[in-house]
Amino acid sequence: MQDQKIIELIRLNNHDKALLVLYKNFPAVRKMIRLKGGNAQDAEDVFQEALIILCRKIKETEFILHAQLSTYLFGVCRFLWKDELKKRNKQPLLDFETGLSAAEEQQWEGWAGEEARIGLAEKVVKELGERCREVLLLFYNSGMKLKDIASKMGYSSENTAKNQKYKCLEAAKNKLKEMKQAIQTI
Template structure:
């Protein structure tokens, strides 16, 4: 059973907080795929909703156990649904290639599952090591990662621009050292 099974359980029990997390975490990729293939944001929202309903019905009527990341599974379902919709419309060119593996779960989808899982494990390691940094480092990195310019970060922290840049560089160095020093680093194929 994959840890993402929690989202299947959330669908079955209408757990609004986890469902909210599911939407935030996965809807963007589906939206991008639909928009790249002659769809609208409304189309993407409809396809995403239909996929969740399909998963809900499957989970409700069977002992459904998720064995891969929900991201890959949901993407395949949405891609199938969108291709079916485009086929009904018949007037839009599909830009998905034939070798995308949307007709059945093949090697490409397992590769996608592995890639998604690897990214999640890398992110988890990064967040663990980020938590080990001092409060000052966490604050400056969070501010700079939030899209703020270094001038704005310096102003918020009430320090000079030069100091803010130097401190960010030092903190990034510490984070990189912590990540590379982890026993998990080599197994995550960085």
């Protein structure tokens, strides 16, 4: 299947066919990760995270493929594994050649940081109560106005919705601080 066809399938949310083709790249990723100190489970985790990143990037309108999709996916996996090793402090990174230019390396680091922040935000939102989660998702994801949120959630006024949003946002910030502190103590 051609790369552009795979990209089109992902953009149309027809992931099954696209992922079937992309999974043919997994053995090469597994081999690379094993050679760099990982195991089969590490390879699966990295590959799945890379697929998520790839799908998100493809759905962005500015996504332009400058190489084969398999090369792009392998590069994402290499960078994710390099980042994982850095977190584990398992291997000196001087001998980890990514094959990327300095500019590409910087771009990958930016994307990986963005994905990490998105993942952390998703975890925080999942830990909030149902009503808080709904208020924040309606406001930030759906772009719904506070007046409409008040109506949908059964609040007495727009001000009540505004206060609830503020309280939920504060709760999310506190959960985020707790998570960051927990990560730092590990």
